[in-house]
Every structure is written in structure tokens, then in C-alpha cells.
Amino acid sequence: MTPPPRGFAEAEFRSRVTRIQAKMQSSGLDAILVTTEPEVRYVTGFLTRFWESPSRPWFVIVPASGDPVAVIPSIGAHLMGQTWLNDIRTWPSPHPTDDGIGLVSDTLAEFTPPKGRIGVPSGAETHLRMPLKAWAELQSRLGARVFAADDDILRDARMVKSPAEIAKSRQACAIANRAFDRVSQIAAEGVPLDQVFRHFQTLCLAEGADWVGYLAGAAGQGGYGDVISPATDTPLAVGDVLMLDTGCVWDGYFCDFDRNFSVGPPMTEVATAHSKLLEATAAAFEAAKPGATAAELWAAIEAVVRGGPDAGRFGHGLGMQLTEGLSILPHDHTILREGMVLTLEPSVEVSPGRLMVHEENIVITATGAEYLSDPATGDLPVLECRP
């Protein structure tokens, strides 16, 4: 498979900003200020792992009309200069007394009326990425202007993906698929779990991941205690269920799915649980189409797994972040639309305190859904025991 092109055409960014600005008008916002990595990247295309450094704040302003303006540390000027943005303002950061607040407040003042309303993403799954002290200073500098929630405009815009975005997620999924297909090369009875984790990341890179943004998993007799733990050096043992859950990144887009393996032949209850997980995933996939709701996908899964109200969410949106947008939960009534990328992630309790979780990635199409991951079928794959 030929990888899709990297980056996006300028027209795609213009279309994103036009949609955002249309909603800003309905919401009465004169600008939106964004500070987090995915939000900045969504409107600019600025892609770097440098966000791993928390030392500097970054700002992008989407005005009511016209192109976005970047107000960023000078260390980012060269890379931001390669995006579609023309108005890029920089300051030498870190700075002990004014780390960009003077510049961003002047720029906001330039692009908004004196009593203007400035939207800031304020809802679920986002935060303000700047020191609280600097936030207080920014509000104080802007006097009569009001900072308000952005009415989830950024979140909603990001939830429906373009074909170019979907192609990147599909590529990330294809990479992880190929890595999962090779797990029997790196995992068997006696191999320490931390070595499995290390080698699995190597497989993801070998298959084309830009980086492995996320890897969690577990191994335990007849299931595992949780799905977020780092690896220990405990060797895999016969009867263990090994689960690997990865977020490989390709051109800034994540996959997020897992696979389970049995070390030696699975216990009956493990095999049963695995079948139930696949059945639940298939039921959610059947229910997934434009007009259905996240809650309906939850109900389709719950009808199979019968986890009860405390089972946690059974999937979520996916894109530039490992998890974003909707949650597959009984109270999330988000209506599915063509272009949404989701995970389906049922879980079952095999025995008290022992879980199994299965996860696939899908995209909502005009008439239904399509798998981005190669969906697992059949029996739980069995890893080798020592001869």
C-alpha cells in the first residue's frame, strides 16, 4: 500500500477555518484563542514533537474573519514559517517576566473590538496550556474584553474528519495491523513483559510508524487487572492472556486498538470472553452509521457483554489525539456523522478483578461504517510455550 501524502493542502486549512468562523459568528465570538497541540495543529498544520517540552506557551488566534495568527516562541518561527500561515509573531521564550503575554494580548487587542468576546476551548478533553498566573495576567491586560467558552466549536469541528485525515488514520492502523501480525515473533512463554513492550514498539517502527505515541498492556492468568499499566519484567507464563494496546502515529494521526493473545491454549472462560468481545464489536459495527448515536453503540455492546453501569466506556473518538470527541457511553447522545473516526472497545470481566478488552478502529461512511483496523476474527491467537 502506498502511503498517503504527508501534510494537507492549504485548501483544507482554509476550509477548517471557514467552518470555525461560521460557528464563531453564531456564537458571537470575535476570536478564538487556542493553546494546545492538537488545536494549534488543526488550524495551522504545525507538527512537532517539541510539545513534549512544557517550558513555553504557544498561541494561535483565529479571528472572526481572515487567516489565523500565530504568536509563538521564536524557536518555532522556522517550522511555523513552513505552514500556510503568513502572520507569525514571535518572542524569545522562556522569559521570566513576560512569556508571550504582552505579545498575545496586543495581538488579541488588534483583532477584536474593545468589548469583544474571545472564545477559549473550555469543555471536555481540553485544557488551557499556559501557566495559571499568565492566564490571570492575560485576562487583566485585556480589560473590557471577555473570555468565554468556545461553545465546543474546535471540538466539534475536529470530530468530523476529512478524507485526507482519514487516510492518515488508516495508514496508522495499517502499520499497527502489520505489527500485531508479528507478535508471535517476539512473545512466547518465558519472555519478560517489558521486553515484549520494547520489541513491539520496534515492530511498529519497522512497519512504518513515525513514533509510538502510546503503548500499554498487561499479561495475567485468565485476564488482567487493568489496561493502562506499564510493563513489568515478569515473564509470560502459560495461561496468561497478553494484551497490547497501541497508539502508533503516522503524520500526526493516531491509531488506537489492541490485540489479545493466549500463552498456550486459552482457558475456556478466556476463549468464551474473547468470542463475546468479538461479537460485541461486530454488534457495534453493525449499529454504526450516520444518524445513530454514541449511546446506541454502547447499548449494542452492552447487550452482548452485560457489564452493567460501571464497565466504563466502550470506545471513543480518535484522530490527532489518542482519544478525542465522543465517548461510547449511555449518556453520550452525539449523533454519528460521515467522517467520524471511532474506536469500538468492549470489555468483559472474565472473573472478579480479571478483565479482557478488545478494540477496533472504524470510520463512519455515508451509509454505515468501515473498519480501519483489520478486524480480529476467529479464535484467540495462541503464543508458543517452551518446548
Add this chain to the structure above:
Amino acid sequence: MTPPPRGFAEAEFRSRVTRIQAKMQSSGLDAILVTTEPEVRYVTGFLTRFWESPSRPWFVIVPASGDPVAVIPSIGAHLMGQTWLNDIRTWPSPHPTDDGIGLVSDTLAEFTPPKGRIGVPSGAETHLRMPLKAWAELQSRLGARVFAADDDILRDARMVKSPAEIAKSRQACAIANRAFDRVSQIAAEGVPLDQVFRHFQTLCLAEGADWVGYLAGAAGQGGYGDVISPATDTPLAVGDVLMLDTGCVWDGYFCDFDRNFSVGPPMTEVATAHSKLLEATAAAFEAAKPGATAAELWAAIEAVVRGGPDAGRFGHGLGMQLTEGLSILPHDHTILREGMVLTLEPSVEVSPGRLMVHEENIVITATGAEYLSDPATGDLPVLECRP
């Protein structure tokens, strides 16, 4: 080299909390509320890559006396249960109307007097990791209690590392050293830069990294335009300077240093620049000792590289984050203390718009400093040209 033990003894966490609580008393704080990954981990030991998911807020409360209390999504209960904390309160998250705010406000109310002061990390290099809307709700629920800056108590506590923390950074550095020693196996004329990035991450994993939290770099004729870019697929060419800058993670602690390579024999100005970078690093290393300031290290480097005021910072603190704590800048007068882990990171402009940057990691000792990375010496390493 045998790796150090993973995790920390309970006594280490108790000592951290005792120091924090002593400063809270001086600052008149009845509790500190932390929300970010390194801050939560510093007081609890909770280590997971699950923070990559932004969907759920996490809270830890350090009361004026007694052990910290975790108020976290139920998906984290099993893993948090393996830390030294006993008081772990959970809610089913994500939740659309009350994603933990009721529980964390009740818990804060339990541990603070009715007009108490609650500290929140608010200064440089931190932020509040929760939705702004939820923050407003939390403040409103706690009525007469005041949220205040934590006077950088968390930041200052984290700046001086324990021997066990230093051992983890040393291990991360040793892993990256071994990977850098193998770069000639993966990089030569004609190899696309993105392949070099992918293979370098594989080397880091092969040498023992838990994961590769950061990789940036560049390749360009006679230097590069910036140091934060992701890789392109441009093949390495004779005359390129290749720079790889990595943050490998071992047991949750970063290294952060880079190496430069010349594809074929280096241009004279590149060789000169490299020598100057090593000389500047050595000068800063000589100046690094308890009682010296960050600004003095900057001056030692600046005396060699003569970059002027816009050259950016020449290093920073390092630990659970790729960058944390002090900045090697003329206005940062932080006094160096035994146990601080730093990067020394001089840069020079080889020609207009063409940089070279060199970076090493050190720890401040009782009498001076010690390298954690194997310091580069001698000439710029040369990568193979096609035969």
C-alpha cells in the same frame, strides 16, 4: 551496567511530601491540588502512558499534614492501588455533567478549613490539566475557600533530585549514549531522514529505553534551520550536518541530549562550529557547581559562542519532563544545588539561518558536576558516503 531498581521506596515519597508540607506551612497553604502527570507522579509514583489520553482529569491532594489523597477516574484505581497511597477515591469517568468535580471538591472540603487556602501550581512550565469550565465549577463549589498559586513549591521540590532519581536519568543517558554510538549503522549518504529517525528510535529501544518520548533533529548543508522539526523523506547528502536530539525514557525519567554528524568530511566552518560547541559545553561544565547560578552557566557558554541576546537558552533542568525547572538564560538566577540535573546546550549560527546545537546532560555534585551523558570529544563524527 546493571540497571537501577524500578520505582522508589515509600520513604522517598514520604520525604518528598514532608518537604512539600514544610513549605506549605510557610506559605500558609492548607492543601495543594495537582493535576498534571509529573506532579501526580512526584507525590504518588503513579506511572502510566495513559496520560496520552486527554479525556479524563486526575487529581491528587497534598493536605497540610498526612498522606496525599488520590481522586481519580476508576480506570486508574488498580494501578494507583499499587502505589504507596491508601486513600484513593474514584468516579466513573468520562462523565458528561460531573467529571470528578463533585468528588474532588468534597475531598478538598474534608481536608481544608472552611476559609482555607488551596495551592495550585501556577508558574512557569506547568498548567492546570482540566477543562476550564470544570475549573470554574470547582472554584464555585468551594465557596469561601481560596485557590492560590502554590509559590512554586512543587517546582522547587522537583528541581533537586534524589540519588534514586539521578540513577534513573543516568540510565536513560546510558541508553541514548549506546544508541548514538551506533548511528553510523543506520545513517549514511542517501538514507532518507525519516528512515534515520525511525531506525534511531529502534536503536534506543534495543539499548533499553522503555519508550522514546522525544526525537527531533534535522539535516542540512552546513547546518540546519531549526532543532524541533519532524523528519522529511529527503535523503542525506554529502555536506549535510545531521543532528539527532532524543529524550529516551527509563522508568519515567528522561535523558535529553543530541549528537551531530557530518555526511562525508565536514566543511571547515562546520568543523569549527563543532569545536566551539564542545568548548562552550566544557566551559559551562567547569562553571557548574553548588552556589553558581544558571545565569553564570549562560555567561560561560556565551563567552565562547558569542550568540548575542537572541540565541535562546543554553540548557535547562531535566527529570520526569524533557525540560523542567531552571533555564540557562542571562536572567535566570537560580542557584545550583547538589542533585540538580541539567542539560548544557550551546548553539552557534554557522551561517545566516544555519544552526548547530550540541547538548550534554550533567548532575550537580557536592563539589562540582558530573556528566550523565558520555561527553562528545574530538572531531565531528563522519558518516559514510556512497562508495
